[in-house]
Amino acid sequence: MKTTGELRSSRRRFLRTGAAWGMSAGLAGLGLPARALPVSAASWPDKPIRIVVPYAAGQGADLLARLIAQELGKTLTQPIIIENRAGAGGNIGTANAARSNADGYTFLLGTNATNAANEFLYSNLGFDPAADFMGVAMIGLLPMVLCTSAADLPANGIATLIERARAKPRTLNVGLPSTTAQVVFAEFEKSAQAPLFAVKYKASGQALADTMGGQIPLVIDTVTAARPHVLSGKLRALGISSLHASDMLPGVKSIAEQGVTGFDVVAWDALFAPRGTPAAIVARVGELIQRVQQQPATRSRMMDIGVEPLVMGPAQLDSFVQDERTKWGGIINAAGIRIE
Structure with a gap:
């Protein structure tokens, strides 16, 4: 493939x-x-x-x-x-x-x-x-992007996220506003062996708002939807879902480039x-x-x-x-x- x-x-x-x-x-x-x-x-x-x-x-x-x-x-x-x-x-x-x-x-x-x-x-x-x-x-x-507003999770911090998920399984909530986000989440959780907790939303905007407001620590959404909030500093991008980084979000590494080898769901x-x-x-x-x-x-x-x-x-x-x-x-x- x-x-x-x-x-x-x-x-x-x-x-x-x-x-x-x-x-x-x-x-x-x-x-x-x-x-x-x-x-x-x-x-x-x-x-x-x-x-x-x-x-x-x-x-x-x-x-x-x-x-x-x-x-x-x-x-x-x-x-x-x-x-x-x-x-x-x-x-x-x-x-x-x-x-x-x-x-x-x-x-x-x-x-x-x-x-x-x-x-x-x-x-x-x-x-x-x-x-x-x-x-x-x-x-x-x-490509999709995994983002956070949590102060103690750094940008490009996939390794830190995985470590925390393993330390406290199913305690980190991830907002999922679409079926595509659910698929990216499922593959990430399995490939990274990171036990997270899925929170399904019906609308992209609400998932992003809840993450920026601190109701949930993480969200997976499209680069298009998340990019303005990443650029404004309201969210930090942990990783892109494509195999390599995207020109649409400069400076953000892919999940695969941060240790989850071969991760590629776009x-x-x-x-x-x-x-x-x-x-x-x-x-x-x-x-x-x-x-x-x-x-x-x-x-x-x-x-x-x-x-x-x-x-x-x-x-x-x-x-x-x-x-x-x-x-x-x-x-x-x-x-x-x-x-x-």
Whole structure:
């Protein structure tokens, strides 16, 4: 299984050399020669394109989809419509996309939840993430961060936290505002052999507020949500959940870099298409997203949203998602995490 660290290294090599999937074929409409399309896809697109976002408007996935759509729209000749279909942890919108025609006019902004974790959390998804979708392009990674407001826990202090958890098992409460946070917690507790106590929240803001207010000593949340409080000094970041540190939170080491070898549980966003979508269309959209990811202004805006750009084409994305399903499913099943 490739780690996100290995995939990030591949991204860096791509950005240095320009050698990645599809580059030799060029990028249609971006000043480079276009790959010839088969007759069936030659007229594409001749009507508006829909990207289904299985989350509410204004959330991170929605903001990212709108950014990508805006950039793609500069090249393609048709409007790109963002359709928000929130509910059931992303399952409602994802099921809608799965039932759509595989004609190149519907795509899904999928996540680690919809395309890797949810099948192990819910008894009835309404879709099959492996059978119903094909990868188009990875968009980026969303690392989580373990934070504290406790005065006696230092920044980058994973070793100190582990020591205290072992000394007084199940006495240190950790706020968990999402299923992803629960999965990160379960894997950390197991990998670090640190017996902590999980406190589940329904909202990110409340978990962060309770940590800053001293009601609980620890919280696991997205870098996006926690970063303003870390920068203001109200929280101290103990460690990032990705294999290596992230440019989105400079100076904060990863959990793996602080002694929990190999720890790597990261959320992600990617674009998928209903299985059976013409390969030439999938390849073209993937290539265009790849080009968008290299634009400095777009990369900066993605980082502001909390997404670290990661270049990955259709075949590599499919392999990555298969590995992620194994990883997330293993953690969820071992921890007994379920959503009724």
